[in-house]
Amino acid sequence: MTDIAIQARGLTKRFGTLVAVNAVDLTVPRAHVYGFLGPNGSGKSTTIRMLCGLLTPSAGTIEVLGLSIPRQAEQLKRRIGYMTQKFSLFDDLSVRQNLEFLATVQGLSRHDTRTRVDELLLRYHLDDRQPQLAGTLSGGQKQRLALAGAVVHRPELLFLDEPTSAVDPESRRDFWEKLFELADEGTTILVSSHYMDEAERCHRLAILDNGNLVADGTPRDLTAKLQGRTFLVRTDSPRRAKQVLDTQPGVLSVAQIGNELRVLMTDTHPNADLLRGKLAGVGADVDVQPVEPNLEDVFVVATRRHASQQEQPA
Amino acid sequence: MNLRRLWAIMVKELRQLRRDRVTLAMIMGMPILQLLLFGYAINLNLRHLPAAVADQAQTSGSRAAIQDLFASGVIELDAQVQTPQQLLDLLRQGRISVGIVVPPDFERRRLDGREALQVLVDGSDNVVQSAAGQLAQYPLNQPDNFHARAITPISVVSFYNPERRSPVNIVPGLVGVILTMTMVLFTAVAIVRETERGNLELLITTPVSRTELMIGKVLPYAGIGLLQTTVILALGVWLFRVPVRGSLGDIYMAASLLILANLSLGLLISTRAKSQFQAMQMTFFVFLPSILLSGFMFPYAGMPVVAQWISELLPLTHFLRLVRGIMLRGADFGDLWHDAVALLAFIAVMLTLAIRLFHKRLD
Numbered sequence: 001m002t003d004i005a006i007q008a009r010g011l012t013k014r015f016g017t018l019v020a021v022n023a024v025d026l027t028v029p030r031a032h033v034y035g036f037l038g039p040n041g042s043g044k045s046t047t048i049r050m051l052c053g054l055l056t057p058s059a060g061t062i063e064v065l066g067l068s069i070p071r072q073a074e075q076l077k078r079r080i081g082y083m084t085q086k087f088s089l090f091d092d093l094s095v096r097q098n099l100e101f102l103a104t105v106q107g108l109s110r111h112d113t114r115t116r117v118d119e120l121l122l123r124y125h126l127d128d129r130q131p132q133l134a135g136t137l138s139g140g141q142k143q144r145l146a147l148a149g150a151v152v153h154r155p156e157l158l159f160l161d162e163p164t165s166a167v168d169p170e171s172r173r174d175f176w177e178k179l180f181e182l183a184d185e186g187t188t189i190l191v192s193s194h195y196m197d198e199a200e201r202c203h204r205l206a207i208l209d210n211g212n213l214v215a216d217g218t219p220r221d222l223t224a225k226l227q228g229r230t231f232l233v234r235t236d237s238p239r240r241a242k243q244v245l246d247t248q249p250g251v252l253s254v255a256q257i258g259n260e261l262r263v264l265m266t267d268t269h270p271n272a273d274l275l276r277g278k279l280a281g282v283g284a285d286v287d288v289q290p291v292e293p294n295l296e297d298v299f300v301v302a303t304r305r306h307a308s309q310q311e312q313p314a
Numbered sequence: 315m316n317l318r319r320l321w322a323i324m325v326k327e328l329r330q331l332r333r334d335r336v337t338l339a340m341i342m343g344m345p346i347l348q349l350l351l352f353g354y355a356i357n358l359n360l361r362h363l364p365a366a367v368a369d370q371a372q373t374s375g376s377r378a379a380i381q382d383l384f385a386s387g388v389i390e391l392d393a394q395v396q397t398p399q400q401l402l403d404l405l406r407q408g409r410i411s412v413g414i415v416v417p418p419d420f421e422r423r424r425l426d427g428r429e430a431l432q433v434l435v436d437g438s439d440n441v442v443q444s445a446a447g448q449l450a451q452y453p454l455n456q457p458d459n460f461h462a463r464a465i466t467p468i469s470v471v472s473f474y475n476p477e478r479r480s481p482v483n484i485v486p487g488l489v490g491v492i493l494t495m496t497m498v499l500f501t502a503v504a505i506v507r508e509t510e511r512g513n514l515e516l517l518i519t520t521p522v523s524r525t526e527l528m529i530g531k532v533l534p535y536a537g538i539g540l541l542q543t544t545v546i547l548a549l550g551v552w553l554f555r556v557p558v559r560g561s562l563g564d565i566y567m568a569a570s571l572l573i574l575a576n577l578s579l580g581l582l583i584s585t586r587a588k589s590q591f592q593a594m595q596m597t598f599f600v601f602l603p604s605i606l607l608s609g610f611m612f613p614y615a616g617m618p619v620v621a622q623w624i625s626e627l628l629p630l631t632h633f634l635r636l637v638r639g640i641m642l643r644g645a646d647f648g649d650l651w652h653d654a655v656a657l658l659a660f661i662a663v664m665l666t667l668a669i670r671l672f673h674k675r676l677d
Contacts, residue, residue, distance in 0.1 A: 049676060052519055053675075054515070054518065054519065054674075054675055054676045055675065055676050056675065070675075073674075074521070074674075077519055077520060077521050078521050080519070082516070082519040084512060084515050084516060086512045087512070088511070088512040088513055088515055088516035089513070089516065090326070090330065090513060091511070092329075092330050092333045092334070093326065093329055093330065097326070097329060100322075101322055101325075101326045102520070104318060104319065104321075104322035105319050105322050105323070105517075105520045105521070105522050106520060106521065107316070107318075107319070107521060133333075149516075
């Protein structure tokens with residue numbers, strides 16, 4: 001048994017002329033929570049579907065749990081769990097009936113089905129909802145039920161496609177607790193998201209933009225690369241300051257957060273004094289301090305860099 | 315194929331069906347409603363057509379002749395008018411279907427042996443036209459007609475349905491029509507609905523095989539089809555005294571063949587349809603020719619050759635021959651084996667195509 005759960009090389013998917021996923025290389029270690037970060041339409045779902053054998057790649061090779069996909073997709077299906085972006089359990093079956101159905105279909109014996117379903121209902125706080133129809137559950141409850149359904153057969157590898165997109169913050173925190181529990185038990189988890197705070201919690205993450213893999217690494221490594229390039233600007237007139245900074249060479253992005261501006265600079269001119277000079281004309285009271293970079297900055301750098309590369313003539 | 319998985323899918327399907335009150339009501343309501351409609355309302359042996367008379371002769375002979383026509387029961391007196399022109403007006407307005415003209419020289423014409431009466435018929439309805447046509451064969455009341463009756467050269471003996479009651483023909487056919495309508499639609503919609511709701515994306519990432527999935531979804535509906543068959547047969551026998559001359563086992567065998575044929579067709583539709591609405595449209599695309607060309611409404615022998623070819627492709631055609639043969643003529647599968655073989659071939663082709671076209675993939 002190797003330490004690698006997923007290995008993909010040159011993974012590409014074309015729908016007609018549209019390139020949804022473009023030559024993506026991925027390596028996901030076992031027992032990790034691996035995040036897939038990217039805006040809507042960046043190819044996250046398509047990549048996940050190719051990895052579990054639901055879509056045939058246009059090019060590239062995939063090896064998941066030592067199986068060659070899509071050729072050995074049927075064998076893989078016994079060993080993975082997949083939670084779709086849209087709630088895909090049966091609205092018109094009760095909570096218990098849904099789990100019993102999935103357990104039976106996954107090949108659990110009659111006895112195992114009963115004990116496993118009882119266990120999952122307790123673990124995911126659904127035991128008081130057993131007879132309720134799945135369609136009438138709240139967003140957070142549906143999410144927990146879907147996760148319970150995806151792990152009913154104790155899969156080695158779990159694919160979660162934007163699992164928390166329709167869930168309130170507290171349920172999201174709760175949900176992530178459950179994911180780490182699973183990872184501690186040895187389950188590899190590949191989870192897509194467009195929430196930065198969720199990405200921050202992953203062991204490793206990949207950033208996808210327009211079908212391209214634009215960054216890949218641990219959150220700490222990714223942010224460390226931007227050390228010294230992020231600054232916080234405090235001023236009385238943040239809007240005017242933003243207008244000035246937006247046009248400056250060397251400034252990659254300016255985001256207003258309340259009365260403060262978060263400024264991200266290119267690696268050639270990261271300099272607080274430079275910023276102070278530029279802002280001298282804006283007002284008397286301007287304060288510039290270096291700050292720790294975060295994943296949002298990583299995301300901005302990764303997607304900008306790729307866009308500028310594309311603009312260059314070939 | 316894993317029986318426990320198959321069983322799980324069937325149980326799931328039945329549980330979902332139990333929660334779907336409207337579909338449940340349709341399953342039982344549709345056969346009963348259609349049986350009552352077809353059994354009571356549809357009658358091709360017309361009686362009591364509204365008629366009017368323009369008697370311009372006004373002799374005792376003319377009155378007696380008219381009396382005779384009305385005694386047939388085919389027509390019913392609605393109005394007495396003066397001129398043939400008034401009859402035409404009534405026909406055009408649709409107030410009568412038949413007009414009878416007695417010319418002023420009725421007695422003379424009768425003695426001369428010329429045509430003495432004229433019957434005007436609303437030909438815009440085929441069935442009315444042929445029913446009224448029977449009036450022309452009706453013997454006029456005069457002594458010579460005893461001869462006329464005696465020398466009619468051809469006599470018709472009707473087997474199997476001597477009273478010519480419509481329900482006797484319609485009830486066996488109705489089993490087929492209702493099974494065609496409900497079975498194709500239910501299966502087609504049952505699978506497309508899962509695609510629409512996203513359930514299928516979940517199902518195809520489990521170890522469920524496509525054969526298990528298809529058979530598991532279809533078998534509960536086969537049970538429902540047999541239930542519907544029973545309801546129609548029981549009501550048909552009880553309400554309309556439809557005879558069951560062959561064996562009941564053969565009837566259920568024929569029904570099972572038709573059910574499987576329709577279910578496999580429904581599966582095939584479900585692999586092509588993108589939405590429930592499309593599935594419904596495709597079902598009707600098959601349903602309409604089934605009603606019109608299977609011999610349920612119009613006799614097979616009267617169709618042009620091309621229509622007969624299409625008719626041979628429809629499962630309902632073969633089922634109608636089987637079920638009418640078994641129920642009304644007391645035939646068995648030995649007599650009708652080629653229709654049974656045709657149905658089996660249809661099932662084999664449709665099922666193979668459906669399983670081929672269904673992929674456990676999204677592309």
